Amino acid sequence: MRYNRTYGKFVEEYEKESVVQMKNKIIATSIELFEKQGFTETSIQHIVDALDVTKGTFYYYFQSKEQLLMDIHTQYIDDLLYRQQQLIAEHRTAKERLTAMLHLLIEDIEIQGARARVFLREMRHLIDTNSVEVKEKRDEFRLVIEEVIRQGIETGELLDSLDPAITAFAFLSLTNYSYNWFNPHGALTAAQLSDAYKDIFFKGIAKEG
Amino acid sequence: MRYNRTYGKFVEEYEKESVVQMKNKIIATSIELFEKQGFTETSIQHIVDALDVTKGTFYYYFQSKEQLLMDIHTQYIDDLLYRQQQLIAEHRTAKERLTAMLHLLIEDIEIQGARARVFLREMRHLIDTNSVEVKEKRDEFRLVIEEVIRQGIETGELLDSLDPAITAFAFLSLTNYSYNWFNPHGALTAAQLSDAYKDIFFKGIAKEG
Amino acid sequence: MRYNRTYGKFVEEYEKESVVQMKNKIIATSIELFEKQGFTETSIQHIVDALDVTKGTFYYYFQSKEQLLMDIHTQYIDDLLYRQQQLIAEHRTAKERLTAMLHLLIEDIEIQGARARVFLREMRHLIDTNSVEVKEKRDEFRLVIEEVIRQGIETGELLDSLDPAITAFAFLSLTNYSYNWFNPHGALTAAQLSDAYKDIFFKGIAKEG
Amino acid sequence: MRYNRTYGKFVEEYEKESVVQMKNKIIATSIELFEKQGFTETSIQHIVDALDVTKGTFYYYFQSKEQLLMDIHTQYIDDLLYRQQQLIAEHRTAKERLTAMLHLLIEDIEIQGARARVFLREMRHLIDTNSVEVKEKRDEFRLVIEEVIRQGIETGELLDSLDPAITAFAFLSLTNYSYNWFNPHGALTAAQLSDAYKDIFFKGIAKEG
DNA sequence: CATGAATGAGTATTCATTCAT
DNA sequence: TATGAATGAATACTCATTCAT
Numbered sequence: 116m117r118y119n120r121t122y123g124k125f126v127e128e129y130e131k132e133s134v135v136q137m138k139n140k141i142i143a144t145s146i147e148l149f150e151k152q153g154f155t156e157t158s159i160q161h162i163v164d165a166l167d168v169t170k171g172t173f174y175y176y177f178q179s180k181e182q183l184l185m186d187i188h189t190q191y192i193d194d195l196l197y198r199q200q201q202l203i204a205e206h207r208t209a210k211e212r213l214t215a216m217l218h219l220l221i222e223d224i225e226i227q228g229a230r231a232r233v234f235l236r237e238m239r240h241l242i243d244t245n246s247v248e249v250k251e252k253r254d255e256f257r258l259v260i261e262e263v264i265r266q267g268i269e270t271g272e273l274l275d276s277l278d279p280a281i282t283a284f285a286f287l288s289l290t291n292y293s294y295n296w297f298n299p300h301g302a303l304t305a306a307q308l309s310d311a312y313k314d315i316f317f318k319g320i321a322k323e324g
Numbered sequence: 325m326r327y328n329r330t331y332g333k334f335v336e337e338y339e340k341e342s343v344v345q346m347k348n349k350i351i352a353t354s355i356e357l358f359e360k361q362g363f364t365e366t367s368i369q370h371i372v373d374a375l376d377v378t379k380g381t382f383y384y385y386f387q388s389k390e391q392l393l394m395d396i397h398t399q400y401i402d403d404l405l406y407r408q409q410q411l412i413a414e415h416r417t418a419k420e421r422l423t424a425m426l427h428l429l430i431e432d433i434e435i436q437g438a439r440a441r442v443f444l445r446e447m448r449h450l451i452d453t454n455s456v457e458v459k460e461k462r463d464e465f466r467l468v469i470e471e472v473i474r475q476g477i478e479t480g481e482l483l484d485s486l487d488p489a490i491t492a493f494a495f496l497s498l499t500n501y502s503y504n505w506f507n508p509h510g511a512l513t514a515a516q517l518s519d520a521y522k523d524i525f526f527k528g529i530a531k532e533g
Numbered sequence: 534m535r536y537n538r539t540y541g542k543f544v545e546e547y548e549k550e551s552v553v554q555m556k557n558k559i560i561a562t563s564i565e566l567f568e569k570q571g572f573t574e575t576s577i578q579h580i581v582d583a584l585d586v587t588k589g590t591f592y593y594y595f596q597s598k599e600q601l602l603m604d605i606h607t608q609y610i611d612d613l614l615y616r617q618q619q620l621i622a623e624h625r626t627a628k629e630r631l632t633a634m635l636h637l638l639i640e641d642i643e644i645q646g647a648r649a650r651v652f653l654r655e656m657r658h659l660i661d662t663n664s665v666e667v668k669e670k671r672d673e674f675r676l677v678i679e680e681v682i683r684q685g686i687e688t689g690e691l692l693d694s695l696d697p698a699i700t701a702f703a704f705l706s707l708t709n710y711s712y713n714w715f716n717p718h719g720a721l722t723a724a725q726l727s728d729a730y731k732d733i734f735f736k737g738i739a740k741e742g
Numbered sequence: 743m744r745y746n747r748t749y750g751k752f753v754e755e756y757e758k759e760s761v762v763q764m765k766n767k768i769i770a771t772s773i774e775l776f777e778k779q780g781f782t783e784t785s786i787q788h789i790v791d792a793l794d795v796t797k798g799t800f801y802y803y804f805q806s807k808e809q810l811l812m813d814i815h816t817q818y819i820d821d822l823l824y825r826q827q828q829l830i831a832e833h834r835t836a837k838e839r840l841t842a843m844l845h846l847l848i849e850d851i852e853i854q855g856a857r858a859r860v861f862l863r864e865m866r867h868l869i870d871t872n873s874v875e876v877k878e879k880r881d882e883f884r885l886v887i888e889e890v891i892r893q894g895i896e897t898g899e900l901l902d903s904l905d906p907a908i909t910a911f912a913f914l915s916l917t918n919y920s921y922n923w924f925n926p927h928g929a930l931t932a933a934q935l936s937d938a939y940k941d942i943f944f945k946g947i948a949k950e951g
Numbered sequence: 952c953a954t955g956a957a958t959g960a961g962t963a964t965t966c967a968t969t970c971a972t
Numbered sequence: 973t974a975t976g977a978a979t980g981a982a983t984a985c986t987c988a989t990t991c992a993t
Contacts, residue, residue: 137956153448155364158983169958174985176956210530239362264529273529281512281520282529284505285498292497303490311490319528320473320482320491321419346973367966379968380975389967551977571866573782576962587979588964594977598963628948657780682947691947699930699938700947702923703916710915721908729908737946738891738900738909739837764952785987797989798954807988954993962986969979 138176140166142190145183150229154184154237184237185245191234192252195223199259209267210317213286216260217309217316220290224297225305232294257283289316347385349375351399354392359438363393363446393446394454400443401461404432408468418476419526422495425469426518426525429499433506434514441503466492498525556594558584560608563601568647572602572655602655603663609652610670613641617677627685628735631704634678635727635734638708642715643723650712675701707734765803767793769817772810777856781811781864811864812872818861819879822850826886836894837944840913843887844936844943847917851924852932859921884910916943 144165148157159180163173177183202215224231241249261283267273289312299305353374357366368389372382386392411424432440450458470492476482498521508514562583566575577598581591595601620633641649659667679701685691707730715726771792775784786807790800804810829842850858868876888910894900916939924935 134956153364155362159985160983170985171958171987172956174987180984267529272531274527274531276523277529278520281517282524284502285521285524288497288501289494291504292501293493295500296493308490311487312494314485315491315494315528316524317528317530318483319524319526320476320486321526322481322483342973368968369966378975380970381973383968384973555977571782573780577964578962589966589979589981590977592964592966685947690949692945692949694941695947696938699935700942702920703939703942706915706919707912709922710919711911713918714911726908729905730912732903733909733912733943733946735946735948736901737942737944738894738904739944740899740901761952786989787987796954798991799952801989802952954991956991956993958988958990960987963984965983966981967979970975970977972975972977 134176137172138186141173141176142183142187146187146229146233149184149187149233149237154233154240181240181242181245184240185249187230188234188238188241188245188249191230192249192256195219196252196256199256203259203263209263209270209272212263213260213267213316214309214313217286217290217313218306221293221297221309221312222305224294225299228294228299235291235294257287260286286316343385346381347395350382350385351392351396355396355438355442358393358396358442358446363442363449390449390451390454393449394458396439397443397447397450397454397458400439401458401465404428405461405465408465412468412472418472418479418481421472422469422476422525423522425472426495426499426522427515430502430506430518430521431514433503434508437503437508444500444503466496469495495525552594555590556604559591559594560601560605564605564647564651567602567605567651567655572651572658599658599660599663602658603667605648606652606656606659606663606667609648610667610674613637614670614674617674621677621681627681627688627690630681631678631685631734632731634681635704635708635731636724639711639715639727639730640723642712643717646712646717653709653712675705678704704734761803764799765813768800768803769810769814773814773856773860776811776814776860776864781860781867808867808869808872811867812876814857815861815865815868815872815876818857819876819883822846823879823883826883830886830890836890836897836899839890840887840894840943841940843890844913844917844940845933848920848924848936848939849932851921852926855921855926862918862921884914887913913943 141162145157145162148161148165151157152161159170159173163170166172177186198219199216202219203212206212206215238246238249261279264273264277264279264282264286268275268277268279293308297303297305297308350371354366354371357370357374360366361370368379368382372379375381386395407428408425411428412421415421415424447455447458470488473482473486473488473491473495477484477486477488502517506512506514506517559580563575563580566579566583569575570579577588577591581588584590595604616637617634620637621630624630624633656664656667679697682691682695682697682700682704686693686695686697711726715721715723717723768789772784772789775788775792779788786797786800790797793799804813825846826843829846830839833839833842865873865876888906891900891904891906891909891913895902895904895906920935924930924932926932
């Protein structure tokens with residue numbers, strides 16, 4: 116499982132295989148249900164019924180419903196940051212890097228759509244320190260984009276007139292909003308969508324600048 | 325009250341002024357609470373406490389909590405569609421129309437942010453027929469944008485290479501995602517943001533097309 | 534109802550008769566159950582089943598189980614303090630006052646034994662500010678006894694060698710511990726018991742001092 | 743360990759040393775927790791966490807949580823009865839015997855306060871036969887006091903007017919209630935308290951008999 | 952001896968909704 | 973119009989106990 120790459124590294128060392136397996140089973144099922152019905156509307160009972168275990172089992176693996184949500188968020192954002200770093204290392208120009216990130220994020224909706232949707236939608240239900248922690252990581256991801264844009268401006272690849280912060284938000288709007296409407300099982304593929312967005316984002320829509 | 329323009333039209337014909345007033349008071353208070361805490365997390369008790377009335381009063385004006393949410397959605401989207409039509413009538417070129425819509429939507433977050441956020445966030449809690457009805461109106465709004473883009477391509481204002489549907493989604497991504505991060509009380513004004521977005525959307529970010 | 538004397542004064546002015554009645558019914562039933570099974574072992578379900586109402590009803594009248602316990606404690610200790618003041622006013626000498634308090638407390642076990650037992654036993658389950666509040670009132674009651682003893686020493690009624698604080702605790706030990714074993718339905722009456730305790734407390738058990 | 747004197751006698755014959763040790767470790771830890779939080783509020787999980795073992799270990803040594811409580815009670819009351827017998831053997835007059843018992847019980851709160859408090863507070867949680875068994879031993883302890891008083895009356899040491907049963911309860915009230923308020927770490931020592939109580943109990947508080 | 956995953960019945964509390972007044 | 977007492981079903985969470993390993 117791809118999403119387990121980074122998370123797994125740390126976990127497997129001190130948690131038994133079976134514990135990790137059951138934890139991941141609970142997470143996988145929860146993600147499906149959270150996506151369909153929303154976090155609040157999905158009860159622990161729903162989750163354990165779907166898994167054919169009892170509530171006690173759930174609470175053996177997770178301290179609380181909120182902790183489960185936090186685990187989902189942490190897995191997702193940690194993996195995303197890891198892949199962002201890889202991609203930065205693999206590419207040099209701002210255009211290449213932004214294109215790669217566009218592909219990364221939109222293909223994520225194709226590959227692990229439910230997980231992405233839960234991540235983008237349900238953050239509000241994290242409490243106190245947890246929401247701060249996730250927010251910081253999301254900011255980190257965004258600031259990397261901002262920095263790529265800033266460097267692109269400096270190197271002359273991108274327009275001088277751009278505000279890097281606003282432009283980073285524009286970039287994230289395109290990718291993050293797409294989970295609202297993009298259907299990976301429809302006629303339009305993720306590759307086509309990210310290509311189309313790449314053109315719009317880089318060249319704009321008007322005929323002459 | 326601006327949001328009452330279209331809604332009022334139908335209502336005032338068969339409902340007494342005072343009924344409309346109390347209904348709007350409940351709606352206004354609910355929007356504030358829904359924005360702060362979310363729809364599910366806000367109880368009827370919260371709402372009536374904030375208004376210093378009793379539950380019975382609430383249920384005299386609304387059949388259910390969901391019906392209240394539906395009313396909020398209907399008011400919002402009807403008003404938006406009305407203003408979209410006005411703006412289409414006032415402008416001729418695709419660029420002008422798109423620019424006007426960009427301003428409309430982003431300034432909405434400044435002027436009636438809570439209402440916009442509740443609209444964009446809580447649609448999931450509408451039930452079957454209601455969610456279909458709202459979805460149809462949202463589609464209607466989007467298809468107008470699509471049509472403006474299509475005409476812009478035909479008239480040569482916009483690039484031939486564009487897919488009007490995807491481009492309309494890109495447009496809506498910029499506007500609709502901004503409620504997630506744009507703070508109307510911050511240093512950046514809505515006017516500045518919509519200007520920046522206009523540039524990015526029309527001209528792109530790359531130095532040479 | 535005697536225990537409602539002071540409590541009632543304030544309540545009846547702003548709460549409807551029927552609310553007070555249901556509240557008192559819930560309190561009365563809860564006291565019975567708390568006495569028999571203990572606070573923790575008595576569930577809200579037990580209470581509402583005994584009353585043939587639903588859980589919702591319980592929570593309409595009480596914010597929480599702990600709040601119910603607090604109400605029971607407040608009613609009890611407020612009434613006790615009130616009666617202590619009356620009795621102080623009615624008597625002059627230390628002997629008379631202590632005798633009257635002995636009667637008061639032991640007859641309380643006869644008349645409203647369950648209430649007294651719950652009060653003496655379950656204070657531990659009050660939280661934070663509530664337990665402090667009740668503790669302060671219990672201390673107040675005790676300090677009045679201490680003061681009566683102190684004055685008795687000064688006037689020459691009581692032995693100079695006494696430590697008023699320890700003596701007050703000795704007094705309260707006799708009365709408060711009796712709920713553990715004294716059965717009001719047995720052969721020994723409350724009047725006989727308080728008489729016997731009065732003799733022991735004033736004259737001691739040894740043949741010559 | 744003092745509290746193991748009598749208990750140990752029987753146990754060591756058929757249980758391995760290590761079993762007894764682990765059992766006593768569990769008991770010691772449980773007493774601490776029961777005292778701080780109460781029996782019901784302390785979970786097996788709390789206990790085993792504090793000991794850094796697992797639930798399985800607990801259930802290897804005790805059939806149930808209630809059985810653990812019973813063991814605590816049995817150890818305590820058996821030890822108390824044993825020391826009461828010793829003290830009866832060591833002293834002859836009623837005054838000496840009662841004074842010795844007063845010291846015994848109040849110093850117990852100083853030396854093994856938690857154990858005493860758990861014993862006095864949590865008996866209610868013993869089930870049927872167990873609670874009967876403990877009650878019988880507590881009665882036995884009380885009846886020895888009663889008998890000492892009876893003999894004191896006969897020998898002319900104590901007042902003829904006393905009811906031995908009531909007087910024994912008065913005695914136990916002084917000792918047993920003290921765990922509610924007496925703080926062994928405060929300025930007042932157990933020796934001072936038992937001396938003060940001895941005077942009050944023997945000579946009373948009034949200036950002339 | 953000891954583990955720890957799993958159970959199942961329980962707990963306090965919440966809340967949208969109804970309805971007699 | 974409005975009240976507010978009552979419902980009933982749901983919710984997150986706890987915990988003593990069991991048992992295969």
